[in-house]
Amino acid sequence: MRTWAYLLGGLIVWTVHFFAVYVAASIFLTSTTARVVTALVTFVCLAAATTLTLRGWAGRVGATDPERRWIHTIAALSGATAFLAIAWQGLPALLI
């Protein structure tokens, strides 16, 4: 289970971010409150995604077991993907 959570860590962070901002916008509609909440959540989640990516990358370099290295690779990639998606997801708070 931990393996899976690590493997999908970035994407899980993306999920948390997406539904957090969705709920915020649903409750506060298009208001300053919603924008602020979105921005805050976005920063926190970006930080989490960055951490996961870096950790994955470090683990990848350090791992000897090919299976472990593979898991680190995927974790790093999913963190990076999540980073991009979360960054985009934060844009509406600035632009709308």
Added chain:
Amino acid sequence: MSSETGFDPALYERFPTTGERPAGEFDELNRIWAAPTGIAKLTAVNNNYVGVWYIATAFLFFVLAGVLALVMRAQLALPLQGILPQETYNQFFTMHGTIMMFLFAVPIMEALGVLLLPQMLAARDLPFPRLSAYAFWAYFVGGLCFFASIFFGLAPNGGWFMYPPLTSTTYSPGINADFWLLGIGFIEISAIAGAIEIIVGVLRTRAPGMSLREMPIFAWGMLVFAGMIVIAFPSVILATLLLELERALNWPFFDPTRGGDPVLWQHLFWFFGHPEVYIIFLPASALVSMMIPALARTRLVGHNLIVLAFLATGFISFGVWAHHMFATGMPALSVGFFAAASMAVSVPAGIQVFSWIATFASGKPVFNTPTLFVLGGLVTFVIGGLTGVMVALVPFDWQVHDTHFIVAHLHYVLIGGAVFPLFAVFYYWMGMTSRRPLSERTGKWVFWLMFVGMQVIFLPMHLTGLMGMPRRVYTYLPGRDWEITNMISTIGAFIFAAGVLLFLIELARNFRFTVEDDAGNVYGGGTLEWLPTGLYSTRSIPVVNSRYPLWDDPGICKDVEEGRYFLPNAPTGHRETIITSPVRAEPEYVQIMPGPSAWPLLAAVFTAGFFVILTIQAYGVALFSGVLAVLCVLRWLWDTDRPIAVEQADVGAGIMLPTYVTGPRTHGWWAMIVLLVVIGMIFLMAVFSYFYLYGIHPQFWMVEAQGWWLFPIVGLYALAALLAWLGRRLLAREDVSEWTPSGLLLWGMVAAGAAFILDLWSWRATGLTGDASGQGAIIHALFTLQGCLVFILALMAVYLAARTGRALIIKPCNNTFDLITLFTWYLAGQGAASALLTRLVPGGF
């Protein structure tokens, strides 16, 4: 190398074994796996049979829905044509969409999973063969009944998206809408059954050594596919349940005059509906990723990136549902989030496309039919993806939403992303189930007809949409310059149809079903499905340490055929396969598999019968059919979960594995967890609906139940969970009679039932009825869900009592007991959550 389960990887070194295999074990294997003959063949559950039937049925629906589309195109060829009357046209486009989505696209992907997965994983079969058979038969019988509705003018006519209030009883008083709602009920059940099968199959029945890293890309695709079904389908299950409740009992979920909201349906539907597109696309693209290496004679470039693309798609596609709702007037900020997610989800698609291009570039592609279909699909899909990016931009979508531009876009995506790959698949894997491969020469004709037809239909259709032609119109007025593009599209439709027709002729000429003496690896694939096989799948299950074992180990076919790997025989005398661990695929135990049985078939027929008969409102007969379905299922289960005399089996090279395992390691436990995730998702979507309705129309939420009822209700649910836990503990003890644990569990069930009744009664005492308001409706919907679980629990109680009475609950631990305990825990949790939710939000103490 580290280990996941304590299995020593060094043991893999013993394979391939040397020395003579004992005489007769091969005949024994054949005897055990032999399929029934004659009419009894219908009771076969082996994936080689069920898979092919499944694919054939799905393809039949593709052709049928295609015929509907042809007639519609003929109607639209010119303005103001009278080929189809308005009402019939509305039924046709509804059926076309519904059949293509529910009866063709999803089932054929599951079917390919059923047929190919065990071969690719070198398992003897999927872990629940009878469940596959059940899923297929329910789909087959129910699907045909559903399709037949069009011959009686009873076909649904509200669009495949069935937006209320158009589909409510006020505006759709006939039973057409019920046909859709109940008609796809069994399809949902079938899809979920298939998804459970696939998830457990991919995670637990891989060949030893086939770790996640080595797992074939199709297994990844199917894993994400099945995971998405598990998350997405509950949403549409709940939606159809709510709408049917509104239609049957007048509970106003979607009626704004009484506190419902029509947009709730759209959220629920598209939360399923958009992932559905990726549910269709992922397996198809995974198959492309399987074929391209063989077609280009090289390894897949960017394997890891593709795995990531699958995973990312699996997640991000759940954040794009509302891009079907940009025109509903949602808050601008929410709209922005969905636009951003829609952009994000296109990145994984880009990764796959470039990975395929890179693979072609690194290899030496041969222009045979599968290659052509793959290339045609790739180009087509890219065009669809580009228009997809366009419509992800909200302002552009405001213009083209619900026009023929969207029709063109979605067909580009689905035909390019799924249909062309499927035809490539037919050609590529035909050698596995047919004595003769399909003809390359005809194949090229088929491809060019279909490819040209596809472009001729849909390329001009973009323009038709920009010229202002909305979707779902049965005709249009002349003088709007829509004639030319529509006529071109219609001509294209007939070209496309000619390609499909040619393919059908080709099938009739060359397809000869077989399991044993098939045409084989025509295109030179390197994965395990091309190992020599029989009904038992492979003679022995190889140790895998490569993504392309057939290329990397030239001797593997011979070794497998000679039984030099795992499970070269049937040590227990039953059908069996090896269950391995989910990450590193280390052998854990030998699963005893059920064989042919008529019960899944009967259960499926009665299940489909229940839903279909319910539609025509013959409630008595429907109930009878439903009872029979339940009885059949119970009878089918009755034979399962029995330990056998051989407790430890030699699976080859002296490695001993247990034959009966209980607890969280078992495949049954995993399947139950997946099922509970499904049920939990249904509940979660109901909770979402609860908050949604409250948020939209709080003024209708006037009734409050007294808060102190929570104490007895939650207390009883807690008691139920506790008793179930105690029962499981006591089962392990030697000094109690076998009725003690069962009795505790049964008492736990009684407590859960009592809690449910108490909850229901306390709400009824407030005078709140289901048809009073949105609040009443959604609370009663929660009770309906909980009531269903309580009903299932009651069935389980009877089953448990019966098994205990026949001494089939075996100490110290037993799978049946475990699974019922799990279910009871879940039920108690959901019941308590439901009671808390309805009392604390928005009321409180």
Added chain:
Amino acid sequence: MVGGRLRAQSGIGRPDAFAAKAVANCARLQPACRIAGNPQGRSRALRHRTRLKRHGRVVCRDGLTIGGRQLAGYVLHLGVLAQARCIALHLTIEVPKFQARETRRPCAVAESVETMAGEARIDRTGVAAAQRDDLSRRPEAIVRHRFHGTARYQRRRKDERRDGAPPPSSRFGGHDRGTYRGTHGSDCTALAPGVREKGFILSPWRSFAALLPMLSIAACEAPPVDRHPMPQADPERGRLAMNRTGCGSCHRIPGVWPEGSVGPSLEAFAQQTLIAGRLPNRADVLAEFVRDAPRYVPGTGMPAMPLTEEEARDVAAYLYTLGGR
């Protein structure tokens, strides 16, 4: 008086209470004859007429003009007539004034209409030599066979009947001297407006008898001929013009949307004998008629339509493509 009767009758003919009320309402506002006088208001009757036409065969032994009268119309048309074995008795009809009479159904009371002249062909009838003589003597006396069942502006005169027509046969019912019943077996054509005719009637029996010897000839179909050539007009433009002006909202016209049911169906217009039941079906007449129908047929249901002269010719050209062989 009239309104009261209408109420009573409408109960029989139309079970629909709403319709009955509406008819009664209308009746109160106007003389019954006005309600009933318009063929356009009764689509069912018109449909029957159309059906008749479609199956009708205009039969004559030769294409000679009758009674020495010159046929008006296209020269080409005359040429066709001369060769045809199975077309066309051109005749002039005169519909005299007739009075409103009691009828079996409310819609059958006819109003006086103006005398008019024109050409028509005869449906499914033959003309015996003797009759032709009659005709040639008194061309104005010819009344179309079954005219009563279709346009219903037919009158009958006893003395003429004695001359040329047999007494009412069983097929005609003849329940009442001086009254015909319809011949098509449908309630709606059982209108029998008891009108009198100035000329004589071509009895169906006699025409049938006259027809028999001709059948062997008529069985050989004539080659398809364009009976209304209009080289200057473009039927396709006409179709689009009809779509633009909305002709389809009243008429069922193949190729034109929608398929209204208020006016008569024009599915076989080229075979139709008369325009609006009165005017000769000739291209020039038609082109004028579609532009301003009330001017040519006072009391018609069809209003003037916004078409230019050229468009009207195109429209006529398109209409002549319908149902022609």
Added chain:
Amino acid sequence: MWPRISTRSAVGDALGGWPPPVLDPAGPYADPLAMLSWVLFAIAALVLLVVVAALWVALFGSARRKGRLGGTRAIWIGGVAFPAVVLSALLVWGLSLTGSLTAPIRGDEMRVKVTGEMWWWRIAYLGRDGQAVLHDANELHIPVGQPVVLELESADVIHSFWVPRLSGKLDMIPGRTNMMRIQADEPGVFGGQCAEYCGGPHALMGFVVVAHEPEDFARLMAARTAGARPPLPAHPDLARGAQLFQTAGCAACHRIAGTGANGIAGPDLSFLGTRQTLGAGILPNNRGTLMGWIGNSQAIKPGNRMPPYSMLSSDDLRALAVYLEAQR
């Protein structure tokens, strides 16, 4: 030039065709969308070109080129970096555009309530106080050069309001009021159509927006909101038409301002004579089509809510048509 195969009708002219109305905007709420569309098409064409070129190289290129393309680097560049850059730019533009187009409504704009009905449009011009000052149907009149706020509602099922040359579409959802702005920069007739499948004759649910010069518009509104109706032209059938309208049942569903006819189930007919179309944007409006519509609208628009009036004689139909034509 696009080949024409048809002569255009008034309805056709208004409702679309060539040039595609989406790309032929007539107001500030459609202009940027057309601009966006062109840019998107250009980018899509470019990307398609790149992909096809890459595919071409992969299949037929020289070994050296193929080698350069055949590695993960190609995926990173083509499948990750390139989309990330392009999509970021597009997203920024798209979101800003979304923001500006959904900017809050000022409140001083002219307001019209448009209610979607099965299968026509109810239109009510609202006064400053939000009360309806003028009722109409199926034809919306707006002044040129100023934004008009539409309050979109639905009386039955979900419809969608779409005038491609003036704005994108917005759904009309029962129980909700969606606000939308449109503006025309030049006088003209702009066609629209229901864009959300609403059952039965959804295909035949159109309407037109007529933009007038501000002074013309003011005159029109003043004339229509004035209590007195313009005198009806002399016509022999007029009186009978008026009476029939009351007695034949028309008045039960339709309203004509200033007469006793006050039905609200169907479209308001007070200004029917001036409308461009009949039957919600599907037929030209003339006496003949009016008669055909009244006599049996079910043959024209199957399933619509108006029953056939087959018991009316042609004289009745004409009288009614004459009467309705005179409603201006």
